[in-house]
Amino acid sequence: MKILVAVKRVVDYNVKVRPKSDGTDVDIANAKMSINPFCEIAVEEAVRLKEKGVATEVVAVSLGTKQSQEQIRTAMALGADRGILVETDAELQPLGVAKCLNAIIAKESPDLVIMGKQSIDGDNNQTGQMLGALSNLPQGTFASEVAVEDGTVNVTREIDGGLQTVKLNLPAIVTTDLRLNEPRYASLPNIMKAKKKPLDTTTPDELGVDIAPRVQTLKVEPPAERSAGIKVADVAELVDKLKNEAKVI
Amino acid sequence: MSILVIAEHDNASLKGATLNTVAAAKAIGGDIHVLVAGAGCGAVAEAAAQADGVAKVLLADNAAYENQLAENVAALVADLGKEYTHVLASATSNGKNIMPRAAALLDVQAISDIISVESSDTFKRPIYAGNVIATVQSSDAIKVITVRGTAFDAVAAEGGSAAVESIDNAQDAGVSSFVGEELAKSDRPELTAAKIVISGGRGMQNGENFEMLYKVADKLGAAVGASRAAVDAGFVPNDMQVGQTGKIVAPELYIAVGISGAIQHLAGMKDSKVIVAINKDEEAPIFQVADYGLVADLFEAVPELESSI
Numbered sequence: 163m164k165i166l167v168a169v170k171r172v173v174d175y176n177v178k179v180r181p182k183s184d185g186t187d188v189d190i191a192n193a194k195m196s197i198n199p200f201c202e203i204a205v206e207e208a209v210r211l212k213e214k215g216v217a218t219e220v221v222a223v224s225l226g227t228k229q230s231q232e233q234i235r236t237a238m239a240l241g242a243d244r245g246i247l248v249e250t251d252a253e254l255q256p257l258g259v260a261k262c263l264n265a266i267i268a269k270e271s272p273d274l275v276i277m278g279k280q281s282i283d284g285d286n287n288q289t290g291q292m293l294g295a296l297s298n299l300p301q302g303t304f305a306s307e308v309a310v311e312d313g314t315v316n317v318t319r320e321i322d323g324g325l326q327t328v329k330l331n332l333p334a335i336v337t338t339d340l341r342l343n344e345p346r347y348a349s350l351p352n353i354m355k356a357k358k359k360p361l362d363t364t365t366p367d368e369l370g371v372d373i374a375p376r377v378q379t380l381k382v383e384p385p386a387e388r389s390a391g392i393k394v395a396d397v398a399e400l401v402d403k404l405k406n407e408a409k410v411i
Numbered sequence: 412m413s414i415l416v417i418a419e420h421d422n423a424s425l426k427g428a429t430l431n432t433v434a435a436a437k438a439i440g441g442d443i444h445v446l447v448a449g450a451g452c453g454a455v456a457e458a459a460a461q462a463d464g465v466a467k468v469l470l471a472d473n474a475a476y477e478n479q480l481a482e483n484v485a486a487l488v489a490d491l492g493k494e495y496t497h498v499l500a501s502a503t504s505n506g507k508n509i510m511p512r513a514a515a516l517l518d519v520q521a522i523s524d525i526i527s528v529e530s531s532d533t534f535k536r537p538i539y540a541g542n543v544i545a546t547v548q549s550s551d552a553i554k555v556i557t558v559r560g561t562a563f564d565a566v567a568a569e570g571g572s573a574a575v576e577s578i579d580n581a582q583d584a585g586v587s588s589f590v591g592e593e594l595a596k597s598d599r600p601e602l603t604a605a606k607i608v609i610s611g612g613r614g615m616q617n618g619e620n621f622e623m624l625y626k627v628a629d630k631l632g633a634a635v636g637a638s639r640a641a642v643d644a645g646f647v648p649n650d651m652q653v654g655q656t657g658k659i660v661a662p663e664l665y666i667a668v669g670i671s672g673a674i675q676h677l678a679g680m681k682d683s684k685v686i687v688a689i690n691k692d693e694e695a696p697i698f699q700v701a702d703y704g705l706v707a708d709l710f711e712a713v714p715e716l717e718s719s720i
Contacts, residue, residue: 173539175674175675176674178542178674179539179542179543180542180543181543188538188539188543255520256511256520256521257514257515257518257519257520257521260515279656280656282539282540282655283538283539284538285523285524285537285538285539285540285655286511286521286523287507287511287523288511288514288521288523289511290511291481291485291507291508291509291510291511291512291515292511292512292514292515292521293515294481294482294512294515295485295489295511295512295513295514295515295516296515299586300481300482300584300586300587301481301482301508301512301587303481303507303508304504304507304508306649316590319504320504320649320650321504321505321592321650322503322504322505322603322650322658323592323594323595323650324592324593324594324595324648324650325592325593325594326478326589326591326592326593327589327590327591327592328478328480328587328588328589328590329587329588329589329590330586330587331586331587334586339649339656340639340643340656341642341643341649375520376519376520376549376550376551377520377522377547377548377549377550377551378547378548378550379545379546379547380533380546380547380548381545381546382538382543382544382545382546383543383544383546384542384543384544385537385541385542385543385544385681388681388686388700388702391686391698391700391701391702391703391704392702392703392704393693393698393703393704393705393706394703394704394705396705396707397705397707397712397715397716397719398719400687400703400705400716401716401719401720403703404664404685404687404703408664408685408702408703410607410663410664410684410685411607411631411664411720
């Protein structure tokens, strides 16, 4: 079977992002960029399914500027067979991304789509679910375990109270949670090999998709600062402060 | 304006998060209807009808909705949602699973995890793990929104007297089925609603040592949380994780024990009223947000804390 994996280029998770002082945008001009951690887990899962003989081909797709090629190459260095870049300089929102991915599903007919549960920049947690709706395919979100068997996939999901398992007919959409797997590191020979793997480029226009944003960001600002606290000398002082100063116990 | 709020429930009882979401709906203003979709969930509808500010409860009682499968419930929400200007749900795992799917069926861009209502089309929400607050305005005719419960004070659970209307609308996509679930059992309060939370991190060293935190929690009537490091190391189950990708809490008192305070953890707890950090590393970033910091070995400090409260 064929697996489609969606990957996103985001600010590295260790970078503390700040808004620009005029409040128009976040300041990420010189920030280190990486593949979104949840997307990395999605790639790893797809590659593992290939190694188990379940999948025959893994296709990595990304949407964004030309630089998103780097994240597709990363996915190929981790084991994806080929890549597709939907290139655009326009602002992307989950609905537009899901529409582009849906157009790619129509062309590629994958049996399984694996993607991260959320990107760590927008924190939307929407694209996989929206893709499920547009493609009319079932969804297994926040997956911590994925088991493919005879035309179905069992997905164990992380829910608020614990874990839940659902059975989905293939093709299906799966979004990954952190505990699905531990992604491997790309070795230098694999990074070199990835440079030779095919990478096709298309655009939202070529896919016939309107990605015009529906939600406008009016302003970005830093969250309210917490005033500096104090250090206490021992447990007795701590308990005293909590009882008599903060009055929370 | 008319607002549809999707009730969060387990077929037996209405979850508190729904009352916070109704509060967000009141801030938008307009007629508020609550949808209870489930199976054998009549008691939930009765409870929702008593919530302050609710004008009507729609009860979709059907086997297809028993386990809140996204394929079925989202189709129902999208179908009913056409009649409303706003469709709201709590930003719980269930709300996050269903609402974007419903939004795409309605061809609108959903807005996740709002923390304030500026006007009927403008909302604030955190991005970049809570390091940036964005004010966003939707141009869609129907606003599909998930609400961060800790950012809105719950409406009163009693006092309302809305009519309950049963609706006959069975959406069964037939492409997914429920296999089973494994829910953590605990007598302690629910993490996202607790007034006091005590959390452990990698510094706890193993799962058995969490017993120390449970003892303190039981004395304080607190819930117990954890950092990702503690969950990944297998000390505690993942539903205890507090952070960007776990649960968001904002209790009166948050006690972080053996937690360094990575960006991703702070995203889940830095709106707590009072933060206490107990850590032996005085350089740990957690001390930058803690109101009261204690630099000490947790294996001495926590038992001492337990005996002195």
